[in-house]
Amino acid sequence: MNDQILQVNNLKTYFFTASGTAKAVDGVSFTMNRGQIMGIVGESGSGKSVTASSLIRLLPKTGSIVDGEVIFDGHDMRRIANRELLKLRGSEISMIFQDPMTSLDPVFKIGDQMIELIRTHKNLSQQEAYRTAVEMLHLVGIPEPESRMNAYPHELSGGMCQRVIIAMAISCQPKFIIADEPTTALDVTVQAQILGLLKKLRDEMGVSILMITHNLGIVWEMCDTVMVMYGGTTVEYTEMAQLYANPLHPYTWGLLDSMPRLSAPPVEELKAIPGTPPDLRLTGGCCAFYNRCPYMREICAKEVPPLVEVEPGHLVACHRQNGDKTLVRGEVNQDD
């Protein structure tokens, strides 16, 4: 059961705009096994959503995958024909987007939208599709699913809409779900319910989930492996427990330090990362984090740091953190 479902090698997705080429994803590689939950963490503009959209070629016209390889369950997703891709999307791979209110069509009833999806991918009669839809709504914990089938999206709350989206996502028994910030628009108590639901799907149906989030708390709760992204590149990629116990990249340190912690004793000041995230039109040729990094050296501004396996299963892209040159967290700018 523990075989690979997704392999991404050196993925590069660029956006060609009037003001220049934005390197939204600039060389990202990772693999996922069946039944695994992987998290991609990063701030806005770090390329985490574009990475996910690139997997199923769901990009706007200005963007395109310029290099790399995406192998999903034996399919080469970059070369596969559009017709084949349409079959995969929604049946084998489904996607859950951030904003539940805008992901559903406001002029169609919930039930009709679900039946349409099911009948597109499965050879079922109207009645059979209706029964499947009701069953799915029941599965995601929507009370009175029969009457909800006749509701329009605006009649449901945000949490309920997100449940409907999840019900749609699993209605064709996908092998793989991409969840792009599935709970960001929701309140915390509803978020807890939705996360519990996604975890249950993994445990009971063996679905692999790629979870995109900016909230490290969600990572601690949900994920098996984590990739931290910054400026379109992978900065750290390892198992979740490893990232928590022994984070190695300066950006990961900054991210962990700048989050206020509920269980920690009160502090006067948070350790913020100075500066702002980089302009993606200007990145490349150097470490994307060098101008905000307190451990910066000359080489950081000149060369792209390679992703190096620092310890078994722990990959870090940092000039100062490969092998013997080990940085100590918190000891800023101490010369070697």
Next chain:
Amino acid sequence: MTEDKMAGTPIIRIKNLKKDYKIRSSKLGQPPRVLHALSGVSLDLFQGETLGVIGESGCGKSTLGKCLVQLTRPTAGEILYNGQNLCALSNSALKPVRKELQMVFQDPYSSLDPRFTTKAAIEEPLIIHGLERDSKKRRETVLAMLREVGLDVQHMDRYPHEFSGGQRQRINVARALVLQPKVIVCDEPVSALDVSVQAQVLNLFSSLQKRHNLTYIFISHDLSVIKHISDRVAIMYLGTVVELCDADEIYQNPRHPYTKALLSAIPPDSPFEKAQKLTLSGEIPSPIGDLTGCPLAGRCPERMPVCSQKRPALKEISPGHRAACFLYHQEEYAEE
């Protein structure tokens, strides 16, 4: 620190504040229904403290903030500031008071006029209140304010679209600060920002408070942010304050079932933290129409018969810790 602040007289006293909105009925000829956004909030705000207000969407926390600065007029209740009841003042009598009560809004992108330069945005309140008629001196004041919030002279003549979210929020803070207010209501000022930038803005708020002896009402839905910045925390649910206590108490010793549920719904600080989960079933009931009993009664795991009949009052259960729950008002419960 908190005790010194508590010893003073409150700078603002809110007494039984109510705000109702009339909602046109969906059926023709029927009387309008009433949405109770705030149903009886009483709070004291002390000089120099930060009072955090937390709750899920629709709990009335933003309405409370708007009522405080009289952006919307409350339906009933009193807000006492300097011995004056703000709710009873006319708009013209309110103008000098407004100078002392300022607000910073959530969305840094829509709260600045896109056609105003930074300088124009910051000097506008000075012109409105007739504080500085000499334009040269006004320029100096604006520059001093910009430096105060971490911007500089080169940012003066730029337009909002040229700034990042964090910088815009700094401009918003400068605009609120330029009138030298005593109280600033911050309505989710960091929710639209990335974690690394959020930490910078939170630090800015803390340092400004120390330098100018400001009093904050800090509204947020993020409990870890609230706990970090606040001295005291008010937890709101469906238009009422259900618990009011010191910021440290809320994590160490939550009393109200809703607070406990909120805490256990928040993603953990570490992967190894497995707190017992107290999940609320269902969703927040609609604030439309009259509600008898405790607002949480339908979802509460510890409900008693009395909960659906009477509304619990916010009462002190230990020094400096108030909760509105019948679990802690046994004597009152026994009388019935």
